[in-house]
Amino acid sequence: MAELTIVGKPITRVDAQEKVTGEAVYGYDLVLPDMLYGKTVFSTRPHAKIKRIDTGKAREFPGVVAVITGKDAPWTHGESIKDKPFLAHDKVRYIGEPVAAVAAEDEDTAQAAAALIEVEYEDLPAYLSPEEACKPGALPIHEDFAGYRKSDFIVTAPLPNVCEHFKLRTGDVERGFRESDLVLEERYTLPTIQHAAMEPHSAHAQVDPASGRVTIWVANDAPFRALHEIAEALGLPLEKIRLINPLQGGGFGSKGGLKVEPIASALAYHTGGRPVRVKFNRQETFISTLTRHEAILYIKSGVKKSGSLCARQMTIYWGAGAYAEKSPTVCIRGSLPAPGPYRIPHVKVDGYAVYTNKPVSGAFRGYGIPQGAWACEQHMDELAKRLGMDPLELRLKNVFVDGDLAYWGEKLHSVGLKETLIKAAEAIEWGKDDISKSKIRSPNLKRGKGLACISKPTRTPTLSKAAVLIDASGGVTVLAGTVEIGQGCSTILSQVAAEELKVPLEKVRMAPLDTDVIPFDASTTSSRSTYHMGNAVRLAAIDVREKLAEMASPMLEAGKDDLSFADGKIHLKEQPQMALPIGEVVRRRLGASGFLRGDSSYTFEIGKDLDLETGHSEHASAFYMYATQAAEAEVDEETGRVRLLRMSAAHDVGKAINPLNCEGQIEGGLAMGIGSALHEHLVVDETGKVRNPSFLDYHLATSLDLPKMIPIIVECPEPEGPYGAKGLGEPGLAPTPAAIGNAVANALGIRIYDLPLSPERVYWAIRRMKKKVA
Amino acid sequence: MLRRFRLEEPETVKDASALLARYGEASRIYAGGTELLLAMKEGLIQYERLINVKKIPGLDRVELENGVVRIGALTTHRSLENDPLLRQQLPAFGQMERNIANVRVREMGTLGGNLCFAEPHADPGTLLMVLGAKLMAEKTSSKREIAAEQFFVDAYETCLEPDELLTEIRIPSTPRRAGVAYLKFGYLERPSVGLGLFLAWNGADTITEARVAVGCAGPKPRRVEESEGLLKGKTSKEASALLGRAGEIAGRAADAISDLHGAADYKQHIVGVLLKRAFQQILQDRSSKA
Amino acid sequence: MAEGTAKAEDRQFIPISFTLNGTTQQTQVEPHELLIDVIRNRFGLTGTKRSCDVQVCGACTVLVDGRPMSSCTTLAFEARGHEVLTIEGLAKNGKLHPLQAAFIEHGGFQCGFCTPGMILAAKALLDQNPEPNREEIIHFMEGNICRCTGYKKILESIVAAAKILRSPGR
Secondary structure, eight states: OOOOSSTTSOOOOTTHHHHHHTOOOBGGGOOOTTOEEEEEEEOOSSSEEEEEEEOHHHHHSTTEEEEEEGGGOOOEEOSSBOOEESSOOSEEOSTTOEEEEEEESSHHHHHHHHTTOEEEEEEOOOOOOHHHHTSTTOOOSOTTGGGSOBOTTOOOOSSTTEEEEEEEEESOHHHHHHTOSEEEEEEEEEOOBOOOOSSOOEEEEEEOTTTOOEEEEEOOSOHHHHHHHHHHHHTOOGGGEEEEEOBOSOOTTTTSSOSSHHHHHHHHTTTTTOOEEEEOOHHHHHHHSOBBOOEEEEEEEEEOTTSOEEEEEEEEEEEEESSOTTHHHHHHHHHTTTTOSBOOSEEEEEEEEEEOSSSOBOOOTTTTHHHHHHHHHHHHHHHHHHHTOOHHHHHHHHBOOTTOBOTTSOBOOSOOHHHHHHHHHHHTTTTOHHHHHTTOOSTTEEEEEEEEEEEEEOOOSOEEEEEEEEETTSOEEEEEOOOOSSSOHHHHHHHHHHHHHTOOGGGEEEOOEETTTSOOBOOSOTTOHHHHHHHHHHHHHHHHHHHHHHHHHHHTTSOGGGEEEETTEEEESSOTTSEEEHHHHHHHHHOTTOEEEEEEEEEOTTOOOOOTTTOOOTTSOSOEEEEEEEEEEEEETTTOOEEEEEEEEEEEOSSOSOHHHHHHHHHHHHHHHHHHHHTOOOOBOTTSOBSOOSTTTSOOOOGGGOOEEEEEEEOOOOTTSGGGOOOOTTGGGSSHHHHHHHHHHHHHSOOOOBSOOOHHHHHHHHHHHHHHHO | OOOOOEEEOOSSHHHHHHHHHHHGGGEEEESSOTTHHHHHHTTSOOOSEEEEOTTSTTSSOEEEETTEEEEETTOBHHHHHTOHHHHHHOHHHHHHHHTSSOHHHHHHOBHHHHHHHTOTTOSHHHHHHHTTOEEEEEOSSOEEEEEHHHHEEETTEESOOTTOEEEEEEEEOOOTTEEEEEEEEOSSSSOSEEEEEEEEEOTTSBEEEEEEEEESSSSSOEEOHHHHHHHTTSBHHHHHHHHHHHHHHHHHHTTOOOBTTBOHHHHHHHHHHHHHHHHHHHHHHHHHHO | OOOOSSOGGGOOOEEEEEEETTEEEEEEEOTTOBHHHIIIIISOOTTSOOSSSSSSSOTTEEEETTEEEEGGGSBGGGGTTSEEEOGGGTSBTTBOOHHHHHHHHTTOOSSOSSHHHHHHHHHHHHHHOSSOOHHHHHHHHTTSOOSSSOSHHHHHHHHHHHHHHHSTTO
8 A cells, every 4th residue: 555645644634623713603503594493392291092182272362373283184104114203193103202393483482382282181001111111911002013014123022012123143152051150140230311412403494395305404413314214204206305414513313213203393394484493402312312322241150160251141122212213223232242353162142122101312423332331241250259269361362363153154364352352451450459558548548440341343234335526726626425413534535535635634525414415324333434535535536547547647747656646746657746636637528617537336345244043143233443452440438429540442453543622532532431320310210200411410521521642553454445444433432331340340349330420429339349249 | 492582781789679579470680590590491380580690790799808708699600619718717618619611601690690599400599508608688678697407498499589689798718627528429511419418526526516408319409417416525536426317317318219310229329438538538628738 | 583471562672882893883682682692683794602501501692892692582672781702703804813813723623513602701710710620710711611522622722812811022
């Protein structure tokens, strides 16, 4: 490979100027000409039949243009199960479900009118635990489940309320347990949490009365998927719908799927062609968008005295909430690697995604990996304790290395896991506990260290297309459907284009994301963009570069192969002074307004879906991300407060296209992981109501809460990735709670099985242990 | 979204009181607004009129007079945090102010407003109780002095009469042989438990006066005389041995409720921990001063 | 229109004059109008963001006479006679403020939604305390929430900007 000029450099962000000056316009800021203002009415019951909706007073309210209910929106949608109505049809399934909506001339009017809508309910029994909801005899939350339109990969189970059953079958776990010297079974749980991106949710929609064409402006992380989902629901051909993606103020998975989009589109059919904006405030965002899956995990392992893992069995209940949304795929892709990145001959996993009468669970950074890791990685430490082994040693003995056959049937390559384990451990002086413990200021304070590691697949196979344009001024425009959600893709993809065309970064611009002009991309999810779209942009840049060389060849009187690119120019390899600016080549051939275009399409071609019976695939993922995080914690035994002293996070990124950005992703993920470990819990009470839909009571990590953070970039190149790159967006928070849980257990000698590690929970655990000892 | 209301801007306390008398429960004093506007935005409370008292001069001073620190009710938390007089005379109070909410709330919020709103999770009331503070209330026809202990009636409820305004907070300077600490514990935005401790002792290291107050855990802050009685008359060493008992009593007295901030029994326990730590902190301060 | 408890004929307009990003503005506001809405809707300055709406996150931070305020919970009439600075007024003649430059240089933001409030809070800090230590920075900034960065690079940005602002010749 030629020497890299800009890839691999810690370049500052290309979207920096507008973000530090306040010029950046986000979806939440967008004002369209002649726009109406929407307001949603939400269900106040967790599970109930709708007896009657009275919209009369709202309709008569001055300034109201439209009032709609489920009767005006007879459509349903869903990523893989079409179970969710645009507005509730004859029943509601959670508190916060959209039931009706108003469009009015201003926001205050819409709100006042919405308050006048009366809904009469007839309550049904509500299920608030996934484990309870799938017990035989439980009543169905979706009576018509069998009749819903579903994707082919959905596997159901003969249990109530299960919307997906994932099965992994490798070897014979019973035999494995028999052959083990030690068998341990445990149960771990994680509560519902929320993404809480700083920008709340909103969507704008307009229906052109003449053509029936629907335009939606929404900061969705998967514009093309949203486009398809809405078109499918409305029965529209794709050319009748357009999605414009304004800037997004954070997502972390929450801005995928459809939340506000259906309400805005349904309203737009009743406004006489005027655009309508539906905006959720923070409270509405908490109760009516998406959450991360609560999970209950049973894990049982058999291990030899030597520390070799023989067998592992897991049963996982994923709380889907009231609608399936992405639960089937979270269940599949979260359950698959839940037994951990280890060589285990006998593995059995059953994952159940289960409907409950709670807010809808969706994609959340990590897509099921944090849940599996919380169980598996603490379980590993419990095994190590019983074996008398160091937790690091036990992991080093069992972790995946190059050439291993993973338990899902895939031969692994480019595995940087061991290196992440060693580096993360070193960074917190693993094994030097005595030095650290001697620094403790008070007998109430106990210190400990812990670590946890993960591997994460990416959604496979998926497609990314891209185009790269060169204009007559030498400007380069990249058309890519990756969404800038803050992760820095616009910088990374600009770097890739600049690298291949050898132009200064300032010459590259990213085209705004509009599905009318941007080529298809699967989604900005699953940490897939650097790899997939990085490849696509690289191929499109190469395509346009080849065309340019062909064009320049007669101008420079040289063969195509004798030409080379540097500093925005094309020149003779042997005589670099014989050069033409690339824009000049375009201008001479195509005129001052001409441009040259390269196109590409990238997919990991050998990627294969999982077998529905065994969960096996020879190529389940285009690449795997590996990471280890290590924590040093101090626990106040009198209050139960856990304070983190330092945390290291070693991530195998393949190749850091932008190290500054990689560090930012690691640190940000770590902070989010720490929040989920110590604080975050979306509390749904026994009546199904979210008790803390506010930043006053849903605590996000602040600068006060965070320890010294040590990000470590490990580069174990992925041959198929652009310049060797893998992905990085998600793993930052995945092993964090388990690493902290292990540090707390190391400090106290107590295992805590449930998140978050709130002071109160930790304190009572200490008390229980002290009582037992006494 | 705030619902529409009218604004009155009196320039004297008497006028403000007259407005309160005239409009009754449909009106409310507006000072910093940090708690009031939040509750109004949520739609939890509504008023036809807000009476902005910030145009009344002289209610934002901090002065020392005859050993009493006089704080105007409209003084913001932020200016109290940075006030040199307060730092010198009542360092524990300045420290408490420094740790209220965040800097924006402290810039906007006033001490008087904080007390009058009587949000159960507020810090100042608890500390003022152990400092022996007096709150000055005024209406058109009269003025009176209210002991901090008497001020809070329930959550969001004070003993102020409908047309009375809080104008000043008077805190006696801490004697030479005395120490004060305010500690709080929490894990959400607002504290779960707050505890104030005042100790005075004589030359023979006998505690001559002890004041304990707990807040945040229950509907209102309160003094705990029973715990105080245990500590009073003891040497610091004897008192140390009684802290567990005193803490248990204070925990029970806190009237703790189970909510998002913790279960009642956990909060009770934390009261005890904070009492012990506040005691240790005062002794440490004393020995470092010596 | 807001359906308030006050009668419609009682609508009250308060004439206010204030400085917004260095320019004197005269307008009328109703008592219940919030500063954030006036800034965003009347003056079109959408750099001031509404996120938590309860004074916890700091995305709506503006400086009033140099002091950080939650514009989401500040009545608009309170701007009367004061100098309001929003993020749009920080760069002078197209030249970024050292804090803005430092946030870019040190990667102090990702999605950028908290950034205007974050930078303004940091400006208030450095104006009051040109050489804050780490504890002082964290204590001042803890009321500004960022969900993307993990704060490390924000703190580094502030330290770097403080250094530049203190450098001789400025």
